[in-house]
Amino acid sequence: MHNANFATQDNEVRYCIIPEEFKYPGTGKYTSYGIRINDCDYEDVIHDVILDEDQASLLVNYLNKYHVSPLHVMQVIEDYIMQ
Numbered sequence: 001m002h003n004a005n006f007a008t009q010d011n012e013v014r015y016c017i018i019p020e021e022f023k024y025p026g027t028g029k030y031t032s033y034g035i036r037i038n039d040c041d042y043e044d045v046i047h048d049v050i051l052d053e054d055q056a057s058l059l060v061n062y063l064n065k066y067h068v069s070p071l072h073v074m075q076v077i078e079d080y081i082m083q
Helices: 053-065 073-082
Strands: 014-024 028-038 043-050
Touching (some): 014 043, 028 053
Antiparallel strands (some): 014 028, 028 043
């Protein structure tokens, strides 16, 4: 887990990347990066978001910098991936 990817102020949503290993028939084994969402009332993980660790880090830094609400995080992720 990359602690530098957490927001720094209390009572805010914090996002971090988490490496995950997957194995699927036909595609084999691969590493992907998910995003962990934490705030005082909510915790979740969005699995298998992006394959590139550097891009995952940039995305998480963006989510933290702009204090993206968990309600809107999926739309922001989709927009980021479509760029």
